[in-house]
Amino acid sequence: MTLSSSSRSEPSIRVAVSTVIVALRRHPDTGAPALWMPLVRRVAEPFEGLWALPGGWVQPDEGLEASAAARLRETTNVQPRYLEQLYAFGDVDRSPNRVVSIVYWALVHQDEASSVPEDWNVRWFLADEHPPLAFDHDRIVEYALWRLRNKMSYSRIAQAFLGDRFTLAELRGVYEAVLGRALDPANFRRQVEKTDAILPTDETTSGDRHRPARLYRSNPDLAYADNGPLQQGKKPKNR
Amino acid sequence: MTLSSSSRSEPSIRVAVSTVIVALRRHPDTGAPALWMPLVRRVAEPFEGLWALPGGWVQPDEGLEASAAARLRETTNVQPRYLEQLYAFGDVDRSPNRVVSIVYWALVHQDEASSVPEDWNVRWFLADEHPPLAFDHDRIVEYALWRLRNKMSYSRIAQAFLGDRFTLAELRGVYEAVLGRALDPANFRRQVEKTDAILPTDETTSGDRHRPARLYRSNPDLAYADNGPLQQGKKPKNR
DNA sequence: ACAAAAGTGTTCAAGTTACACCCATGC
């Protein structure tokens, strides 16, 4: 079988999946929400001992996205709220032996983030302060963060960081953490309220020493974002 | 070598590249610029006789983008002005035998388009009126066109359709063909002129029976668009 | 002179930003 009139041979190549996992947790110094990602330590050559993105090999009976989700569960025990293909890397010299890597990026919320078993092999790092990584993973992480920050402004993915119920201040905190700047609470409120991205509940917060805030939930009829050519069901919408 | 702590085996998979090639040519009925794409006829099972995207197998010593460019030259004899990775498709059931396809999309300009040898195996089709394609290529084409239309509004890729020198009316024609609606000439002029995306030359058109138009050229310091995590040299800019 | 496309000027509506101000709660 050929895909075209090309007369070349049909060589096989090892195909891997890796995932840039991002979650929101408090910054150790400031206490404000910040981006974190779990990395795994390499236990074999090449780059033995260095930190790298979690991943593994694509099995013959697995689709790419299913494979990414499976390797993710096996290595870091998270089930992502949002999963999107980032890019396929396949330069000949990116590894000593030729590998094609299909890289995904995933968002998980805070509860999920704590299910990652922190041990010698897996550890969470501040996204902006991670150690030098194996292979070309530094560049991959940089690209994933660029895509995340970009997609924040025209999608609802911020909600994938949060739990079932959240206040507008919490949602705003996500935007501020990812975009790296403060947003006007008044204008932010109006912008998200005029869309149907989130729905108000009749619940409010309490216990803080100020006025209670209304709790909202994600509109279940809308996808967090357009995550590729598949999944034609839900249509994305701004914030 | 493993990319993670996964203990699975390291199976190999056949990896293909395909490319959605798009060029601008006159519509046979209206005469206005329209989107065309070359397709190749399959000469073997499966889907023998159906039209499909040009492509071929990734060789062990080829990077992915290099492979796409090479298969493109071999099958359709075009050298693209713009080449960007679209998506990696790898569902188990998208072909009778398991294949991972790295799909690219390319823009070529009109002169280049005419270098494609039109014969029984290769033919140009209007992008919106192509015949049913082999494999999942219908969906891939649809996604590529969506990405093209989307990227028109925040990048300069329209210029990749044009030659060395062009008028603002020609550039506007590209936008109108891709977006499918007329644009105000006055507002269009101001929007592109306030960026440094194009540079005026001191040449003008002549011979038409109306006022001559200034000729412009692409700013060579700017990339047409951000085409992925690689190529960090040129920075993209609006229009 | 006339037609047609190039190119300029102006107005109006919509959206964004900045910021003043009131509200509801815990202490």
Place this chain on the structure above:
DNA sequence: GCATGGGTGTAACTTGAACACTTTTGT
């Protein structure tokens, strides 16, 4: 009461769409 964040109102500014108008060529 007072501090604090929740929530509302509004004026200034920016952006973009719509469209009237002038300019320059070929016939």
